[in-house]
Amino acid sequence: xxxxxxxxxxxxxxxxxxxxxxxxxxxxxxxxxxxxxxxxxxxxxxxxxxxxxxxxxxxxxxxxxxxxxxxxxxxxxxxxxxxxxxxxxxxxxxxxxxxxxxxxxxxxxxxxxxxxxxxxxxxxxxxxxxxxxxxxxxxxxxxxxxxxxxxxxxxxxxxxxxxxxxxxxxxxxxxxxxxxxxxxxxxxxxxxxxxxxxxxxxxxxxxxxxxxxxxxxxxxxxxxxxxxxxxxxxxxxxxxxxxxxxxxxxxxxxxxxxxxxxxxxxxxxxxxxxxxxxxxxxxxxxxxxxxxxxxxxxxxxxxxxxxxxxxxxxxxxxxxxxxxxxxxxxxxxxxxxx
Numbered sequence: 001x002x003x004x005x006x007x008x009x010x011x012x013x014x015x016x017x018x019x020x021x022x023x024x025x026x027x028x029x030x031x032x033x034x035x036x037x038x039x040x041x042x043x044x045x046x047x048x049x050x051x052x053x054x055x056x057x058x059x060x061x062x063x064x065x066x067x068x069x070x071x072x073x074x075x076x077x078x079x080x081x082x083x084x085x086x087x088x089x090x091x092x093x094x095x096x097x098x099x100x101x102x103x104x105x106x107x108x109x110x111x112x113x114x115x116x117x118x119x120x121x122x123x124x125x126x127x128x129x130x131x132x133x134x135x136x137x138x139x140x141x142x143x144x145x146x147x148x149x150x151x152x153x154x155x156x157x158x159x160x161x162x163x164x165x166x167x168x169x170x171x172x173x174x175x176x177x178x179x180x181x182x183x184x185x186x187x188x189x190x191x192x193x194x195x196x197x198x199x200x201x202x203x204x205x206x207x208x209x210x211x212x213x214x215x216x217x218x219x220x221x222x223x224x225x226x227x228x229x230x231x232x233x234x235x236x237x238x239x240x241x242x243x244x245x246x247x248x249x250x251x252x253x254x255x256x257x258x259x260x261x262x263x264x265x266x267x268x269x270x271x272x273x274x275x276x277x278x279x280x281x282x283x284x285x286x287x288x289x290x291x292x293x294x295x296x297x298x299x300x301x302x303x304x305x306x307x308x309x310x311x312x313x314x315x316x317x318x319x320x321x322x323x324x325x326x327x328x329x330x331x332x333x334x335x336x337x338x
Contacts, residue, residue, distance in 0.1 A: 020236075024191065025229040027183060031176040032168040033095040038134050038158075040089040042124030044107065044141060050115040051085040059086050059111065085113035085150075089124045089137050091158040099163055102156040105137040109150035116152050117143045126158060134162045168221060172214075175221065177228070179209045182336075187235050194233045239333030241301055241326075243319055250319065252301040256333035263321050270308065270321075272299050272330070301331070 043062050044051070052059040059081040091105045107121055119141045126135040139157035143149040169175055179188045188209055195203060195213070205212040215224050242251045263270040299307075301322065308318050326335040 021232045021234050023229070024194065024231040024233055027180045027187065027233070027235075028177045028191065028228075029180075030168065030225065031178065032166045034166075035095065036093040036128060036134070036164050038091050038093055038126035038128050040124040040126040040137060041110075042087055042089045042107075042121060042137070043084055044087050044109075044113075044116055044119035044121050045084045046118060046120045047083045047085060047113070047116065048118060049082050050117070051082045051113045051119075052109075052111045053082070059084060062086060085116060085119070086110045087116070087121070089121065089126060091126055091135060091137065093134060093160060093164060095164075095166055097160045097163065099160055101160045103135065103158040103160065105139070105154040105157040107141055107152050107154060113150055115143070115148050116141055116150055117148075119152075121154055121157065128164065132162065134164060135160050168225075169215075174204060174212050174214050175224065176210060176212045179211065181209045183235060185209075187233070190233050190235055194231055195228070198227070198231070241322060241331065241333055241335050243322070243335070243337045245319060245337055250301075250305065250315070250322070252305075252333075256301045256331065258299050258301060258304055258325055259330045259332060261325060261328065261330040263324070270304075270311075272304065301333075 043059070063081060063084060087107045087109055089105055089107050091103050093103060097103065105121070105126075107116065109116060121138055121141060124137045125133045126137055128134045135158045137154060137158045139154040141152040141154055143152040177191075179191050185208075188206065188211070192203060192206055192211060195211075199213075199216050202213045202216055203211060204214055215221055219227075239256045240252075241256055243249070258272050261272045263272075304321075305318050308321070313321075322331060322335065323337070325331040
């Protein structure tokens, strides 16, 4: 069977969901301190005949331009670029990355290269959204997913050339943080309460998932941010099922319930509720539908998936059933698909 079913460590308590202490820095972001993507268009050389095809005129032209930059002319029509490939190069610059610091670089083939294994990324400028160069990338590739991959990374292959300016405070000198909206509005209140316990007068406005604060008297902005990152907040764990449809992986908290429902697929009838628990058992002849009793009232996602596994359902079929149960209102939790 393709894929896995993983039951989370969350437990369902009769009195309700349990609270979990989470570092504040893990659930908020600070305005002006975002990660900065940079992008470049470069070439990988040193491939063993697995690069772009000989008909790729763009690859020939790029190689010719590189030669011209070093003072000698090469007719692009005479080049055979199968040992090289045109690639897109990208990186994420962390906030306040200093000049000279190193970051990982991602590389992906643009044209018809068969593999980038063994390739070397030549010096490639990486530009920001303002079309300015903020980093330079180069180095030996590490390909992903085996030798036939046309994507890869250059570990620490990017060198920051220009520091990106970040405006952290607004014109009134106030700091704005954003609470992860996936956690719900209740968490915003918890974050507000946590901050006000230590800094009662800091918060000036709360709007949706945005909290605006003034810097406490006598503190520098970076000291205040440091203190915020040290805080923890108690939040209720939301029932949730996470599905990676591409990999066929389902991750569920143990508290995600499914109310009474009937599902039919491939001649099999799965009954959640309405009878005693019983896996298997035909209701008639050889081709008759098979009825499955899960629980008298309800079942967890884990119990349903386990029963479907026993019936031989594939992970793709289980994912489809969970999606339909969610749309029908029987899956009592948040369903996220990536």
